[in-house]
Structures are given as C-alpha cells and as structure tokens.
Amino acid sequence: MSTLSIDHVSRWFGNVVAVNDITMTIGPGVTGLLGPNGAGKSTLINMMGGFLAPSTGTVTLDGQPVWRNETVYRHIGIVPEREAMYDFLTGREFVVANAELHGLGAKAAQRALATVEMEYAQDRKISTYSKGMRQRVKMASALVHDPSLLLLDEPFNGMDPRQRLQLMELLRAMGDEGRTVLFSSHILEEVEQLARHIEVVVAGRHAASGDFRKIRRLMTDRPHRYLVRSSDDRALAAALIADPSTAGIEVDAVEGGLVVQAVDFGRFTTLLPKVASDQGIRLLTVSPSDESLESVFSYLVAA
Amino acid sequence: MYDPTVARLTYRALLGRRRALVLGALPLLLIVISVAVRLLTGADDQVAADVLGGFALATMVPIIGVIAGTGAIGPEIDDGSVVYLLSKPLKRPTIIFTKLIVAVAVTMVFSALPTLIAGLILNGNGQQVAVAYTVAALVASIAYSALFLLLGTVSRHAVVFGLVYALVWEALFGSLVSGARTLSVQQWSLAVAHKVVGSNLITSDVGLPAATALLIVVTVAATWYAGQRLRALTLAGEE
Numbered sequence: 300m301s302t303l304s305i306d307h308v309s310r311w312f313g314n315v316v317a318v319n320d321i322t323m324t325i326g327p328g329v330t331g332l333l334g335p336n337g338a339g340k341s342t343l344i345n346m347m348g349g350f351l352a353p354s355t356g357t358v359t360l361d362g363q364p365v366w367r368n369e370t371v372y373r374h375i376g377i378v379p380e381r382e383a384m385y386d387f388l389t390g391r392e393f394v395v396a397n398a399e400l401h402g403l404g405a406k407a408a409q410r411a412l413a414t415v416e417m418e419y420a421q422d423r424k425i426s427t428y429s430k431g432m433r434q435r436v437k438m439a440s441a442l443v444h445d446p447s448l449l450l451l452d453e454p455f456n457g458m459d460p461r462q463r464l465q466l467m468e469l470l471r472a473m474g475d476e477g478r479t480v481l482f483s484s485h486i487l488e489e490v491e492q493l494a495r496h497i498e499v500v501v502a503g504r505h506a507a508s509g510d511f512r513k514i515r516r517l518m519t520d521r522p523h524r525y526l527v528r529s530s531d532d533r534a535l536a537a538a539l540i541a542d543p544s545t546a547g548i549e550v551d552a553v554e555g556g557l558v559v560q561a562v563d564f565g566r567f568t569t570l571l572p573k574v575a576s577d578q579g580i581r582l583l584t585v586s587p588s589d590e591s592l593e594s595v596f597s598y599l600v601a602a
Numbered sequence: 603m604y605d606p607t608v609a610r611l612t613y614r615a616l617l618g619r620r621r622a623l624v625l626g627a628l629p630l631l632l633i634v635i636s637v638a639v640r641l642l643t644g645a646d647d648q649v650a651a652d653v654l655g656g657f658a659l660a661t662m663v664p665i666i667g668v669i670a671g672t673g674a675i676g677p678e679i680d681d682g683s684v685v686y687l688l689s690k691p692l693k694r695p696t697i698i699f700t701k702l703i704v705a706v707a708v709t710m711v712f713s714a715l716p717t718l719i720a721g722l723i724l725n726g727n728g729q730q731v732a733v734a735y736t737v738a739a740l741v742a743s744i745a746y747s748a749l750f751l752l753l754g755t756v757s758r759h760a761v762v763f764g765l766v767y768a769l770v771w772e773a774l775f776g777s778l779v780s781g782a783r784t785l786s787v788q789q790w791s792l793a794v795a796h797k798v799v800g801s802n803l804i805t806s807d808v809g810l811p812a813a814t815a816l817l818i819v820v821t822v823a824a825t826w827y828a829g830q831r832l833r834a835l836t837l838a839g840e841e
Contacts, residue, residue, distance in 0.1 A: 350688065350837040367833060369691050377689045379837075383681030385611060387618055399607040400690040440686065 301361055301374055301447035301479045302326050303347060308356035310342055317342040319503040320356070325481050329474035331494030332483040339503040340483040341380065344452045347481070348377050360448060373401070376441030380452035382433065384425060390436045391421035397440040411439040415469065431462030438469065449473060451482040455489050467493050523564050528556035528584035529575065538574045542566075556584060605700045608687060612674050612704040625669055625708070628662045629716030636720040647731055650724035651803050654735040658717045659795075660788055663742050664768030666713040667705075671750025672760035674705040675828075680758060685837060695829035698751070702825055705747035714739035730799050738795035745787045745817050748824040755831040783807040790817050 303325040310318040318339045325347075334340050345351040346358050349365040349372075358365045365371050385393055391412065398408040412418050415435040420428070425436065434454060441449060451470075455463050470493060474480045484490050490497055491511065499507040499514070507514045529535045536548045536557055544563040551558045561567035575582050617625075636653060643649055675698075678684040687697055717739045721732020749767075753760040775782040783789050784807060792806035793813035806813065 345837055348689065350685065350835075352834075352836065369693060372689050372691045375689065377685065379682065379685050381682035381685070383683040384686065385615070385683055387614055388611075396607050396611055397686060397690075400605070400687065400692055402691075 300327050300477055303448060303479060303481070304357075304359045305343070305347065306357050306359070308343075308346060308353045308358060310339075310346060310351065310354045316503055318346070318353075318500075321500070321503075321505040322356075323498050323505060323508055325479055325498075327474070327477050327479050328496060329470055329480045329482070329494045331490035331497045332481055332500065333487070333490050333497050334483075334485060334500035334506075336485050338485075338500045340485075340500055341452055343500060344450055344481075344483055348375065348450050373444065374447050376444070376446035376449045378434075378437045378441045378449070378451040378454055380456065384433065384437060384440075386426040387424065389422050389424055390417055390428070390432075390439075393425055393436060394421075394439045394443060398443045401444040403444060407443050407445075408439075411443040412436075414442055415439045416465075430457040431459060431465075434458060434462070434466065438466070446478070448479045449481070451480070453484060454482050455484060455486065463489070523561045523567070524588045525559045525561060525567075526551070526554055526556050526584060526586050526588040527559055527571070527582065528554075530581040530583065531578075532557050534578055535575060535580050538578055539571070542570055542574075544570055558588060603696055603699045604703060605692060605696055608692075608697055608700040609704050611687075612701050613708075615677065616670060616673050616704065616708055621669065621673060625666060625712045628665060629712055632658055632662055632716050632720045633723065636723040640723055640725075645725040645728060647725050647729045647803060650721060650728070650731045651735075653724060654717060654721055654731065655792070655804065658713070658720060659735060659738055659742065659791065660773055661769070662716070663709070663713040663739050663791075664746055664772060664788070665765070667709050667743060667746025668750050668761060668764035668768055670705045670708040670712070671747045672754040672764055674701040674708075674747075674751055674754065676754035676758075676760045679755065679835070682837060684835075688832075688835070688837075694832040695826075698755075698825060698829040698832055702748055702751055702828075705751055706744050709743035709747050710740055713743055729801065729803055731803065734795040734798035734804055737798050738791035741794050741817060742787050742791035745790070745821050748821040748828075749787070752824040752828040752831070755828045755835070780807065785816075787817070787820070789813070 305321055305323045308318060308321050309316065321343065332340055332343065342351065346353050347365065349368065352366050360371050360374060363371055388396065391408065394408040394412055395405050398404060412421050415438045417432065417435050417439060420432060425433065428436065454466060458466065470480055470482065482493070495510055497507070497509070497511045497514070498505065527535065532550060536550065539545045539559060540548055544561055544566040545559060546562045547560040549558045571585065572582070635657065639649060639653055675684070678687070714736050718732055718736040721727055721735055725731060727733055750760065750764045753764055757763055771782060772786050772788050789806050789808045790813035792804060793808045793810045795804045796806050797810050808816070
C-alpha cells in the first residue's frame with residue numbers, strides 16, 4: 300500500500316507556469332488524472348515519477364522524496380507516454396533487462412510477460428510490434444519488480460478498442476490488489492470507465508478531486524439535466540415546474556419523456572418522488588442525461 | 603560502479619547495424635590507404651608516421667570517439683528511452699561510468715586496433731611507430747569518449763558539436779593558433795607517442811607531464827560532470 304503526496308507543487312518553464320500550486324494525495328486503487336491536452340498532466344506525472352524537479356513544493360511517496368532519490372524506484376513502476384524503447388531488442392530481452400536493472404532475473408521478467416499476455420510474441424523484435432503490443436511490453440517492464448505505485452502517462456493513446464479493454468481490465472485488477480494506480484488521459488470515456496476517483500487538472504490548476512459524480516453534484520450553480528419517463532409526463536411536468544428547484548422542462552418526443560433542468564440538485568432529488576407520489580404518477584425512468592465526464596469537464600473548463 | 607545490463611544495452615545500441623557500418627568504414631579506409639602507400643612507396647618510417655599521425659590520430663580516432671561517445675547516451679536521451687534506465691534503483695553516475703567504459707572499449711577497438719594493423723602494414727613497426735601511435739590512440743580513446751559522452755548529455759546536437767571540435771578545433775585551429783594546440787586531446791596523446799618512439803619522428807607541442815595531467819583532468823572532470831547532468835536530467839513531456 301503506497302500513498303503519493305503532492306504538496307503545493309508548482310512548476311514553471313521560464314515565464315510559462317505549467318503546474319500551479321497543486322496539492323493532492325493519491326492512495327491505493329485506480330485514479331484518473333484528467334485534463335485537456337496542455338493542461339500540465341505530463342509535467343505533473345513527470346514530477347510524480349521523479350523526472351522533473353518541482354519549482355516549489357514537494358512530491359513524496361510514503362514520506363520519501365521522489366526527486367533525486369533512486370531508491371524510490373523499488374516501489375514505482377512507470378509506463379511512459381513516449382514510444383521509444385530499445386527497438387532492437389526482443390520483447391523478452393527488453394523485459395529481462397528491466398528486471399536485471401532491478402536486481403531481478405529472468406523469472407520475474409517471465410511472470411510480468413505472462414501478466415500482460417505477451418508471451419506469444421516475446422521473441423519478436425520490439426520494432427515489429429503494434430502500438431498495443433508495445434504498450435503491453437512497457438507495462439510488463441513496469442510490473443517486473445511488483446511495484447506498489449504504477450504511473451501511466453496516456454496509456455490508451457493509439458490503442459484499438461480490444462487492447463484498450465484488456466489494459467483496463469489489467470489496471471482494474473492492479474487497483475483491486477491494493478496497488479496505487481494513476482493514469483492520465485484527456486479522453487473522458489476512458490477515465491469514466493476505469494476510475495471512480497478522478498483528479499482534474501485544467502490550465503495547470505487542480506480543478507477538482509474525488510468521485511466524478513460527486514464533483515458534478517458539487518457544482519450546484521450548473522443545471523443538472525435528467526431524463527424522466529413516467530405514466531403521465533405532462534402532469535408531472537406541471538407539478539415540477541411549480542417548484543423553484545426546476546428551471547425548465549422540455550417534452551422530448553424522440554426520447555419519449557421529459558428533459559428536466561434542475562438547478563438545486565439536493566432539493567430536486569427529494570422533490571421528484573414526492574411530487575410523483577402526491578399526483579399518483581408512476582416514475583418509469585429517472586436518469587441523469589448529462590452526467591458523463593464530458594459534461595463535468597466542459598463545466599470545469601468553462602468555470 | 604559498473605552495471606553489466608547497462609553495458610549490454612549500450613553495446614547493442616552502439617553496434618547496431620547502421621552505426622557499426624559507420625564505425626567500420628574509417629578503419630577500413632585506413633587499412634586500404636596503408637596497403638596502397640606500402641605498395642607505392644615501400645616501408646618508410648617517416649611516411650608511416652605521416653599517415654598514422656595525419657589520418658589515424660588526427661581524423662579517425664576523434665571521429666570514432668564522437669560516434670561512440672555521443673552514441674552511447676545521446677540517442678537514448680533524445681528519444682526518451684533513457685527513462686527505462688533512470689526509473690531504476692541505479693545510481694546515475696553508475697550509468698555514466700558504465701557507458702564510458704563501453705564507449706572507450708568501442709573507440710579503442712575501432713581506432714587503436716586498426717592503427718596498429720595499419721602501422722604494421724606501413725613499416726612493420728619500424729622505430730616503434732606503429733606501437734607509439736597505437737598507444738596514443740588508446741590514450742586518446744579514453745579522453746575523447748569521456749568528452750563526447752558528456753557532450754551527449756548536454757546537447758541534442760552532440761554529433762555536430764563533436765565533429766566541429768574534432769575537425770575544426772583540433773585540425774584547423776590547432777594548425778593556425780598555437781594556443782589551441784595546447785588544449786587538444788590529439789597533442790596530449792602525441793606527447794605520449796613521442797615518449798614511446800623516443801625520437802623526433804613524432805613530436806608534440808605539449809610536454810609529457812602536462813599532457814598526462816590534462817588527459818586525466820579532462821577525463822575525470824567530463825565523466826563527473828556527465829554524471830551530474832544525468833542526475834539533473836529532466837524529461838520534457840510531450841506537451
């Protein structure tokens with residue numbers, strides 16, 4: 300079990316502030332580091348991995364500083380975004396070399412290759428690998444010493460859907476085992492599928508942290524949209540609009556229900572069942588129509 | 603201080619097919635020239651010294667040094683694959699020292715060995731010319747490797763700067779400005795060769811004590827600083 304602490308970390312390059320006073324704690328389980336391209340995710344991951352010194356602030360792993368401290372790499376596995384990886388070696392040679400650099404042997408390498416299901420191609424040169432195969436061999440090299448913290452920079456970039464699913468399963472399993480897994484992504488669906496816990500970085504700032512549904516709810520100044528289907532949509536609409544927690548209601552013929560804009564989330568969620576029950580209306584569907592990460596994200600960026 | 607895995611990776615990278623061809627081309631040219639000269643002029647100590655001094659030590663050794671020294675680390679830093687070495691519980695100076703050993707070994711094999719063979723072809727080691735230049739090439743291999751390895755950690759254009767140093771500074775400037783000659787790996791190694799040959803067949807602008815001291819200082823300082831550079835190396839993100 301490892302905890303990575305980022306404490307008031309800033310990093311600037313000349314006059315450009317890439318990361319601006321970020322404080323976050325990454326604990327066991329899978330955490331998604333989300334933000335648009337250029338938000339400072341890579342800079343942050345590089346500081347977490349000890350490849351970049353924070354201009355101010357500290358990054359520590361279980362209390363130990365990460366920068367200029369090679370011993371922390373006994374506990375950290377890193378999957379870099381960049382492609383280059385000793386293409387002249389075979390997959391097996393590459394993972395064995397990584398194991399040796401940790402003071403381990405071929406057995407650890409073989410175990411890691413089995414974990415990522417790359418044994419079938421382990422004796423081919425890396426230069427002949429597809430993007431997804433490269434990504435899996437990179438994973439094997441990061442897992443070879445059984446690290447408690449796994450850092451992955453945009454791991455799903457360029458992967459096909461099947462490879463994506465496979466890697467997600469693997470990362471989920473790693474998180475369930477109690478490892479601390481942090482991956483960055485600018486693709487909302489990826490994060491949504493894999494991580495309940497997210498850290499959002501926008502323009503170098505820490506924009507949000509926590510369960511993404513909760514984050515969405517915290518932003519009460521933004522309207523929430525719900526799709527509601529009931530036994531009598533129009534009667535329900537009339538009753539709901541009378542309450543100030545509802546800002547607008549639209550009858551959506553395509554969806555066959557009501558699209559309700561709620562401005563006060565807490566009040567609306569208690570109001571809706573009460574109103575329905577009072578009016579003798581049966582609720583058939585109540586689903587948040589915009590609670591995807593995409594909408595969370597656009598709100599945060601606009602804010 | 604020496605890591606066999608880092609060494610193996612560095613050898614494989616350095617002796618990859620294309621680079622090995624480049625490394626092998628100059629030594630081959632030297633041997634061809636030596637055979638031709640021997641056939642045309644016969645065994646002549648002065649001619650042997652001119653060929654070995656003018657081509658082997660002045661041109662071939664520094665160029666091989668540039669290729670091996672910068673090639674031992676530059677490409678890894680450039681393409682980012684050095685991250686696989688840096689993300690290990692491995693002291694950064696160990697990485698540098700290991701890569702230096704590999705660069706020195708490769709430079710010696712591809713420059714000192716051909717120099718010896720060429721010397722033997724030219725005049726059968728008459729007046730110790732072949733051995734003297736071989737020793738000079740060995741000594742220069744160490745200093746060049748350390749210098750160009752450092753250059754590989756400092757600049758993305760290490761090969762260009764290395765060639766400029768080797769060809770412009772050592773060859774051109776050295777022959778025009780006497781001060782430049784004192785600060786030249788070539789002259790320092792010539793001082794060693796002068797000592798071996800024991801006559802004025804080979805001369806240097808620098809005395810042996812000064813040359814020895816400078817060779818050691820440059821090698822140690824360059825290696826130390828390269829280790830510091832690697833410790834402070836930051837991997838820029840794609841952003």
